[in-house]
Amino acid sequence: xxxxxxxxxxxxxxxxxxxxxxxxxxxxxxxxxxxxxxxxxxxxxxxxxxxxxxxxxxxxxxxxxxxxxxxxxxxxxxxxxxxxxxxxxxxxxxxxxxxxxxxxxxxxxxxxxxxxxxxxxxxxxxxxxxxxxxxxxxxxxxxxxxxxxxxxxxxxxxxxxxxxxxxxxxxxxxxxxxxxxxxxxxxxxxxxxxxxxxxxxxxxxxxxxxxxxxxxxxxxxxxxxxxxxxxxxxxxxxxxxxxxxxxxxxxxxxxxxxxxxxxxxxxxxxxxxxxxxxxxxxxxxxxxxxxxxxxxxxxxxxxxxxxxxxxxxxxx
Amino acid sequence: xxxxxxxxxxxxxxxxxxxxxxxxxxxxxxxxxxxxxxxxxxxxxxxxxxxxxxxxxxxxxxxxxxxxxxxxxxxxxxxxxxxxxxxxxxxxxxxxxxxxxxxxxxxxxxxxxxxxxxxxxxxxxxxxxxxxxxxxxxxxxxxxxxxxxxxxxxxxxxxxxxxxxxxxxxxxxxxxxxxxxxxxxxxxxxxxxxxxxxxxxxxxxxxxxxxxxxxxxxxxxxxxxxxxxxxxxxxxxxxxxxxxxxxxxxxxxxxxxxxxxxxxxxxxxxxxxxxxxxxxxxxxxxxxxxxxxxxxxxxxxxxx
Amino acid sequence: xxxxxxxxxxxxxxxxxxxxxxxxxxxxxxxxxxxxxxxxxxxxxxxxxxxxxxxxxxxxxxxxxxxxxxxxxxxxxxxxxxxxxxxxxxxxxxxxxxxxxxxxxxxxxxxxxxxxxxxxxxxxxxxxxxxxxxxxxxxxxxxxxxxxxxxxxxxxxxxxxxxxxxxxxxxxxxxxxxxxxxxxxxxxxxxxxxxxxxxxxxxxxxxxxxxxxxxxxxxxxxxxxxxxxxxxxxxxxxxxxxxxxxxxxxxxxxxxxxxxxxxxxxxxxxxxxxxxxxxxxxxxxxxxxxxxxxxxxxxxxxxxxxxxxxxxxxxxxxxxxxxxxxxxxxxxxxxxxxxxxxxxx
Numbered sequence: 001x002x003x004x005x006x007x008x009x010x011x012x013x014x015x016x017x018x019x020x021x022x023x024x025x026x027x028x029x030x031x032x033x034x035x036x037x038x039x040x041x042x043x044x045x046x047x048x049x050x051x052x053x054x055x056x057x058x059x060x061x062x063x064x065x066x067x068x069x070x071x072x073x074x075x076x077x078x079x080x081x082x083x084x085x086x087x088x089x090x091x092x093x094x095x096x097x098x099x100x101x102x103x104x105x106x107x108x109x110x111x112x113x114x115x116x117x118x119x120x121x122x123x124x125x126x127x128x129x130x131x132x133x134x135x136x137x138x139x140x141x142x143x144x145x146x147x148x149x150x151x152x153x154x155x156x157x158x159x160x161x162x163x164x165x166x167x168x169x170x171x172x173x174x175x176x177x178x179x180x181x182x183x184x185x186x187x188x189x190x191x192x193x194x195x196x197x198x199x200x201x202x203x204x205x206x207x208x209x210x211x212x213x214x215x216x217x218x219x220x221x222x223x224x225x226x227x228x229x230x231x232x233x234x235x236x237x238x239x240x241x242x243x244x245x246x247x248x249x250x251x252x253x254x255x256x257x258x259x260x261x262x263x264x265x266x267x268x269x270x271x272x273x274x275x276x277x278x279x280x281x282x283x284x285x286x287x288x289x290x291x292x293x294x295x296x297x298x299x300x301x302x303x304x305x306x307x308x309x310x311x312x313x314x315x316x
Numbered sequence: 317x318x319x320x321x322x323x324x325x326x327x328x329x330x331x332x333x334x335x336x337x338x339x340x341x342x343x344x345x346x347x348x349x350x351x352x353x354x355x356x357x358x359x360x361x362x363x364x365x366x367x368x369x370x371x372x373x374x375x376x377x378x379x380x381x382x383x384x385x386x387x388x389x390x391x392x393x394x395x396x397x398x399x400x401x402x403x404x405x406x407x408x409x410x411x412x413x414x415x416x417x418x419x420x421x422x423x424x425x426x427x428x429x430x431x432x433x434x435x436x437x438x439x440x441x442x443x444x445x446x447x448x449x450x451x452x453x454x455x456x457x458x459x460x461x462x463x464x465x466x467x468x469x470x471x472x473x474x475x476x477x478x479x480x481x482x483x484x485x486x487x488x489x490x491x492x493x494x495x496x497x498x499x500x501x502x503x504x505x506x507x508x509x510x511x512x513x514x515x516x517x518x519x520x521x522x523x524x525x526x527x528x529x530x531x532x533x534x535x536x537x538x539x540x541x542x543x544x545x546x547x548x549x550x551x552x553x554x555x556x557x558x559x560x561x562x563x564x565x566x567x568x569x570x571x572x573x574x575x576x577x578x579x580x581x582x583x584x585x586x587x588x589x590x591x592x593x594x595x596x597x598x599x600x601x602x603x604x605x606x607x608x609x610x611x612x613x614x615x616x617x618x619x620x
Numbered sequence: 621x622x623x624x625x626x627x628x629x630x631x632x633x634x635x636x637x638x639x640x641x642x643x644x645x646x647x648x649x650x651x652x653x654x655x656x657x658x659x660x661x662x663x664x665x666x667x668x669x670x671x672x673x674x675x676x677x678x679x680x681x682x683x684x685x686x687x688x689x690x691x692x693x694x695x696x697x698x699x700x701x702x703x704x705x706x707x708x709x710x711x712x713x714x715x716x717x718x719x720x721x722x723x724x725x726x727x728x729x730x731x732x733x734x735x736x737x738x739x740x741x742x743x744x745x746x747x748x749x750x751x752x753x754x755x756x757x758x759x760x761x762x763x764x765x766x767x768x769x770x771x772x773x774x775x776x777x778x779x780x781x782x783x784x785x786x787x788x789x790x791x792x793x794x795x796x797x798x799x800x801x802x803x804x805x806x807x808x809x810x811x812x813x814x815x816x817x818x819x820x821x822x823x824x825x826x827x828x829x830x831x832x833x834x835x836x837x838x839x840x841x842x843x844x845x846x847x848x849x850x851x852x853x854x855x856x857x858x859x860x861x862x863x864x865x866x867x868x869x870x871x872x873x874x875x876x877x878x879x880x881x882x883x884x885x886x887x888x889x890x891x892x893x894x895x896x897x898x899x900x901x902x903x904x905x906x907x908x909x910x911x912x913x914x915x916x917x918x919x920x921x922x923x924x925x926x927x928x929x930x931x932x933x934x935x936x937x938x939x940x941x942x943x944x945x946x947x948x949x950x951x952x953x954x955x956x957x958x959x960x961x962x963x964x965x
Contacts, residue, residue, distance in 0.1 A: 011456065018460040026476040137608070141601040143552045145559050146593045149575070149582065157583045211722040218679055218717075219737045219788060220710035229736070233727045252465025256556060270468065271560055274475040286472045290463045 008301055012294045019290045020072070023283050024065060030279065033057075037277045038081050051081055077284035082276060087284035090269065097167070097265035100177075101257070102250045104185045106243060109192035113239070116193070117200030118227045121235075124205055136194035144253075148187040148260045155183060167263045184257035192246060199242050203235035210234075244300045248293030357609045360602035367599060371419040380409040382416045382569050390585040401591050404574065405581060410591045413569040417592065418599075420570045425550045427485040429543060432492025437539050439493070440500025445508055445527055451501075458494045466491055470553055474562055481564060488553055492546045499542060503535045541614035544607030548600045555596050571596045625691070626828050627653040627676070627796055632688035634668070634675045634852075644903065645671040647852035648688070655795065658822060658829040660839030660860065662875070663849035669832045670718075672849070673800045676830075677715055678705050692796065711741045714789040718801040720781035724773035730757075730784055731769030734791060741792040756787040759824075761817060779810035783817065790821060798830045803838065815842060836872075837879045840864060845932075848872045851907030854926055858933030868928075868935040868942060870912050906938070914939050914950040 030037050035051040051057075059067070071078065077087040120129040156164045162183045168176040207213065208231060216230050255267030262268075266285065273281040370377065379399055380386040385407030386399070393402040399411035443454035464472070473487040507513065508531065516530050557563040558572025566573065571592040578588030634646035645668045653659055663669045674680050676690050678697050690697045692713055697705065717723040725733065734756060735749040743749045750769070757765035760783040773781055782802060789797055799818060803811035819842055822829055831839060839846055839860060847857035848869060856869035867873045906912070909919040918938055928934040939949040 011459070014456055015460045015463050018456065019463050022460065023472070026473065030476050031478050137604060138601060141548065141604045142597055143555055143600060145556055145572075145575070146597055149579070149589055149593065153582055153586055211717060211719060212725040214679060215715075215717050215723040215785070215788075216725065218677060218709055218715045219791075220706045220708070220740055221736065222706065222740070225736075225740075230725050230728065234725070249465045252468035255467050255471065255560070259560060270471060271562075274471060274562060279476060282472055282475050286464055286468060289465060289468055293465065294463055 008298060012298055016290060016294055020069065020287060021065065023286055024061075024068065027057075027279065027283065034279060038279060040277070054081070072287065077287065078280045080273075080278050080281050082278045082281075087281050088288075090281060091266065091284060091288055094264055094266050094269045097169075097263050098251060098254050098258070098267060101181060101184060101188065101254050101263070101265060102247055104181060105188040105192060105250060106247065108185055108189040109196055110239075110243065112189070112193045113196035113200060114232070117197040117239070118204055118232060118235075120197065121201045121204030121208060121231075122223065122227055124201075124208075129201075132197070136198060139190050139194040142191075144187055144191060145256045145260060147190060148184070148257055151183050151187055152260065164261055167261070180261075181263070184254075184261045184263060187257050188250065188253065192250075196239055196242065200235060200239045203238050204231055207231045207235040241300065244296060248289070248296045251292060252289050354609075357605055360605040363598060363602045364606060367418050368422065370415045371422050374412075374415050374419055377415065379412045379415065382408060382412040383567055384408065386412075390581060390588060392585065392587050393591065402587055404588050405577060405585075410574075410588070413574055414571070414592055414595045417569040417571045417574060418595070420564060420568055421551050421554055421599075424481060424485050424488065424554050425547045427481075428488035428550045428554075429492055429547050431485070431489035432496055432546065433539060433543070435489070436493040436496025437500045437535065440497040440502075441504050441527060441531060441535060443497070444501040444504025445523075445531065454497065454501075458497050461490055462494050466553065467556060470557060471560070471562060474557065479562065479565060484554065484557070484564065488550045491553055492550060495542065495546060496539060499539055500535050503538050504531055507531055507534050537614055541610045542607070544603045544610055548603035548607060551596070551603070552600055624654060625652045626655040626657070626693060628689075628691040628694075629676065630689045630691075632672070632675055632690060633686070634671045634680060635685040635687070636683060637685065644852050645684075646675060647903075649849075649852075649854055650688075651847060651854065651857065653796070653828050653830070656822075656826045656828055657845065658831065658843045660843035660846040661830060661832045661849060662834065662836050662839060662846060664834055667849040668852040669834075669849050670800055673715065673798050673830065673832050677709065677713060677798060679715075707741075710737055710789075710794065711792040712794050713796045713798070714792075714794040716782075716785050716789045716797065716799040716802050719805045720778050720785055721805065723785055724781055726773055728772075729769070730771050730773065730776075733784075734769075734788060737788055737791045752791070756791055757784075759790075759821070760784070760787045762787075778806050779813065782806060782810075782814055786814075786817065786821070790825065790827070793825060794827060796828045796830070798832070800832045801834070802831070804833070804835075811838075835879075836875045848875070851903065853907060853936065854934075855908065855936045856934065857926070858928070858930075862930075862933050866933070866942065868933070868940040869937050870914055870939075870941060871908050873941050874913075906936075914946060914953055916949050916952070 027034050033048070033052070034057060035048045036043065039047055039051060057064070068078075075088060077091070079086050080090065083090065116132065120132050123129050152164055155161045163180055164183070167180045204227075213226065213231060216226055221230070251266065253267075254263075254265055255270055257263070258265040258268035259271055266289075270282065270285050273279070273285070385403070386409040387397070387403045387407055389403065389407045390405055391397045391403040391407075393400060393410070397403070399409045401410040401414065404410055404413065439454050439457070443451040461469070470487045470491060473490070474484060477483040477487075513526060513530055516526050521529075554563060554570070555572035555575075558570040559576045560572075561576060563570055563572055574592035575589050575596075578585075578592075581588050629652070630650050632646060632649045633644065636643040636645060647668075649672060651659075661669050661672065671680065671684075675684075675686055676697075678690070678700075680686060686698065688698070692708065697708065697713075700708070724730075731750065731753055734753040735743075735746070738749040738752055739746075743752060753769060754765045757768055762768055762780060762783055768776070768780075773784070776784070782805075786799075786802075797818075802818065803814050806814065815838065818829065818831070821827070829843075831843060833839060836846075836848075841860070843860050845858065846860050846863045847854045848863075848871065849855065850871050856863065856867075856872045863872065864876065867876060904923075905921050906915070906919040906924050909915045912919065916939060922938070924936040924938050926934045926936040937946075939946040941947075
């Protein structure tokens with residue numbers, strides 16, 4: 001067990017190294033040079049040289065890379081030449097909004113997907129199941145920004161239920177905060193619900209065919225009890241796994257909704273930085289998100305066993 | 317270990333591959349496949365054919381140009397409007413912009429998917445055949461691509477490079493590669509153990525011969541069956557990119573950019589957004605419908 | 621039968637429509653049981669016995685088409701609404717399943733499983749339920765019940781799991797317990813313990829029992845009556861002793877002959893019944909004809925009716941064992957040793 005964890009850790013460390021190296025290579029490919037891109041066409045050669053030196057771009061690959069790795073290890077993701085703030089600070093400032101979006105999305109997605117998934121498994125093949133199959137296919141296919149705009153049109157523009165572009169942090173009132181993130185959360189959650197419910201349904205259908213479900217049924221337990229107290233837990237492994245994997249994905253996936261709804265999160269920071277050519281920040285965000293994603297996967301792998309007591313005692 | 321949350325796959329789950337095992341389950345129900353395609357698939361296919369034809373022969377169609385104003389500003393769609401679909405904020409024909417936009421999207425998509433297919437398929441094939449260190453290396457590469465969420469990765473790549481059709485296509489190809497690697501590898505693993513490969517080896521065939529003459533033709537069909545689904549993802553990604561202002565620069569129209577430009581008029585003239593949004597959504601849905609069907613029927617060989 | 625019948629099954633059938641025809645898993649079975657009686661249903665794999673058990677309970681697969689009536693204490697189970705049926709399950713009629721390794725939910729603790737059944741059927745108080753659960757574990761002779769309540773199924777052996785299964789089934793004191801091959805998946809030594817347990821429970825609670833098995837030896841001395849099934853039909857039924865001593869149906873006789881016995885000579889092959897049971901689609905004539913050593917042409921065309929000289933001992937055969945016509949038929953086939961249906965082939 002320890003050996004396989006060790007192997008995974010090595011694998012993941014290598015992945016991080018590759019990602020960082022690739023970003024470094026990308027930085028070099030910037031047409032005209034990174035410094036030039038950041039400073040713009042009006043920059044003088046002297047300014048470019050100073051920035052190059054500041055960004056250590058005048059050193060060799062090896063020196064730059066090891067230097068950068070060393071910096072990252074100590075928490076220094078670089079400093080934005082534009083704002084002169086450390087990248088990590090900027091990221092940290094914007095992180096709470098994104099985290100709130102992700103957490104609420106996951107909550108909403110689970111709250112909806114679990115009953116839908118279990119129920120469609122219960123009524124497998126019947127009309128409701130097939131209807132949901134069509135609907136969920138449609139929901140998965142709709143691009144998120146289209147969905148967001150549709151929601152904005154109906155709920156913000158025509159019916160004035162939810163605001164747009166007016167994010168209120170929790171400190172200014174929970175209700176306002178929730179109102180301002182409702183539409184973005186729904187946008188993100190819709191696609192997740194469709195997938196989650198399918199995943200759960202697939203596992204649940206298999207579970208329902210097990211002998212122990214028939215046995216439980218033969219003891220007179222109600223369908224609701226059978227579904228949620230007996231079938232749900234053995235069927236939830238894939239769903240929980242997917243939910244955990246999705247957190248990493250969602251962190252980057254909030255880009256669209258943050259932009260549309262004007263939320264000051266990590267995603268909109270990314271876009272703003274790109275549009276401002278603040279590529280140091282972009283680099284930092286990519287690294288940060290990759291680290292989070294990889295770390296989450298590692299945790300998930302390690303805790304895999306605790307979801308199923310059989311696995312727990314097998315590995316104990 | 318797989319970091320992917322790619323949801324298009326359907327292959328037997330492997331014990332230590334949580335990500336793919338989980339992704340399988342989001343696939344459409346295999347047992348519902350019938351001999352002949354249902355009506356919906358035909359309708360979807362018809363739409364796609366129509367779209368492709370219009371995109372290819374756009375210059376010969378009796379439509380207005382896409383760059384110059386052709387009618388009153390922000391005209392709503394209707395029987396009496398310019399080209400049935402109305403005009404945008406500057407008075408350009410929506411219909412023309414949609415059609416020329418289709419050309420952009422489809423060109424990029426075809427390019428990206430082809431490259432992804434070629435590269436991903438080859439890598440998967442090699443990884444599945446040689447196993448061991450080669451496979452580990454390829455897995456490392458794939459996982460690295462997947463370590464960054466897709467949209468972020470594309471935004472980052474296009475941020476650093478110039479925004480040309482080539483770079484955008486390459487970035488989107490990167491999106492498609494991991495899926496193809498996974499599919500090709502899975503199928504190669506199964507196929508490599510079959511008798512015809514053993515027979516070829518017994519006859520003294522070189523490894524290269526086995527890979528290209530025996531395995532490749534058999535893996536090709538499943539790979540191609542994924543084309544529609546991957547194209548759908550790519551079109552959505554490209555649309556999102558354009559919508560964020562990070563896609564191809566104007567004046568060529570793209571659906572995403574059309575939607576972006578129309579945002580200011582969401583309350584007064586929602587049609588400006590609605591038309592390209594509908595085109596995009598319908599196309600993506602059609603690709604998904606056809607793609608699901610193609611996958612069900614052809615992923616595991618012609619037997620179906 | 622009389623008004624005293626606990627279970628009255630009339631013309632019960634379980635049919636599966638398939639592209640190749642209708643599979644008649646259970647084909648027009650009728651029998652009755654008195655309260656406290658124990659009935660053994662014996663048959664090979666494929667004889668339909670498990671499907672019979674499930675159709676009596678009412679938990680058949682959705683693809684099955686059921687016919688006939690099943691009256692428990694006069695009420696037709698087949699006519700009940702799902703809710704009414706759920707009330708009966710566990711409290712009036714319940715089932716013990718074959719494979720103890722798969723019939724317990726692996727993520728549910730034993731205690732919770734039991735208390736859940738109790739609370740579904742009326743025990744409101746949580747502590748009461750827990751106490752009852754412990755008592756139940758003692759009833760099924762499980763040592764250290766308190767500790768077992770907290771355990772998960774995979775921590776217990778097969779024999780213990782089956783005891784749990786029995787405990788779950790009898791928790792609410794049903795009047796009828798159906799045991800579907802309760803010992804098939806267990807070691808031989810454990811098999812006997814389980815059968816003894818079932819007998820003891822029956823003596824203690826007075827519940828009726830149906831024991832379904834492929835092993836005729838299992839029911840000898842343990843059941844009041846036996847019904848032998850073949851091809852979805854009952855071919856012979858009667859009091860256990862009579863069935864064993866005065867066997868009438870050739871299939872029953874063959875089953876008896878194939879039981880390994882200590883008294884027999886070692887190294888003598890067990891007489892096998894040639895052939896395999898056919899999947900019963902559109903059957904004609906006696907189902908057993910193709911494997912019967914005394915089959916005659918009549919057996920291929922006319923289906924025998926379940927009837928008997930003595931009211932309690934019924935047989936469905938044209939040439940039963942121990943009758944003049946039967947013995948003559950057997951002798952006619954002796955030169956070839958083949959069933960008449962195969963003569964000339």
